[in-house]
Amino acid sequence: MTALDSGFDAAFVPQVRDDLLVAAIGNEAMAWAPSAPVPTMLDQVNYIVFQLVDGDGSVGDLVADVHEVIGIPESMAEARIQAALATLHMGGLLANSPGAADETKPPTLTGVDVVDPNFLLGPPNN
Numbered sequence: 001m002t003a004l005d006s007g008f009d010a011a012f013v014p015q016v017r018d019d020l021l022v023a024a025i026g027n028e029a030m031a032w033a034p035s036a037p038v039p040t041m042l043d044q045v046n047y048i049v050f051q052l053v054d055g056d057g058s059v060g061d062l063v064a065d066v067h068e069v070i071g072i073p074e075s076m077a078e079a080r081i082q083a084a085l086a087t088l089h090m091g092g093l094l095a096n097s098p099g100a101a102d103e104t105k106p107p108t109l110t111g112v113d114v115v116d117p118n119f120l121l122g123p124p125n126n
Contacts, residue, residue, distance in 0.1 A: 008059045008082060008085050008086075009059065010058060010059050010060035010063070011058050011059070011060065012058060013055060013056070013057065013058045013096075014053045014055070014085055014094055015054060015055030015094065015096050016050060016053050016054070016088065016093055016094060016095060017033060017092075017094065017095040019033075019034055020034075020093060021039075024047075027044040027047065028041065028042055028044055028047055029041075029042045029047045029050065031091060031093050033091060036092045039091075040087065040088075040091030040092075042087070045080060045084060046083075046084045046087050049062070049080075049081060049084035049085065050093070052065075053085075053088065053094070055096075059081060059082075062081050063078045063081050064077075066080070
């Protein structure tokens with residue numbers, strides 16, 4: 001797998017942890033890793049990717065499936081899968097995430113839209 005600053009490698013086979021607390025809320029979910037200080041909110045797309053990340057398919061497989069089934073351009077599918085995986089990684093939800101053994105060190109991510117797991121902790125800015 002390549003460094004996170006360039007995204008997840010197409011050959012990487014992601015898998016979610018098996019010790020998560022997950023609460024489905026309609027088409028979305030909250031997932032909480034035991035080591036995380038706060039839960040991670042998964043929007044509809046992130047929750048779908050979360051359910052697909054089972055340790056069987058690579059990032060490239062996920063991108064190809066989304067492209068084929070939904071019909072969006074492959075570059076758009078890749079960007080959305082990368083963003084969803086980054087959200088899962090930042091929330092500590094991936095079992096085989098780079099740096100999973102050192103969860104105290106935040107990863108460096110560039111060019112990926114990451115949902116901050118702390119976004120629910122404070123009131124919105126006015």
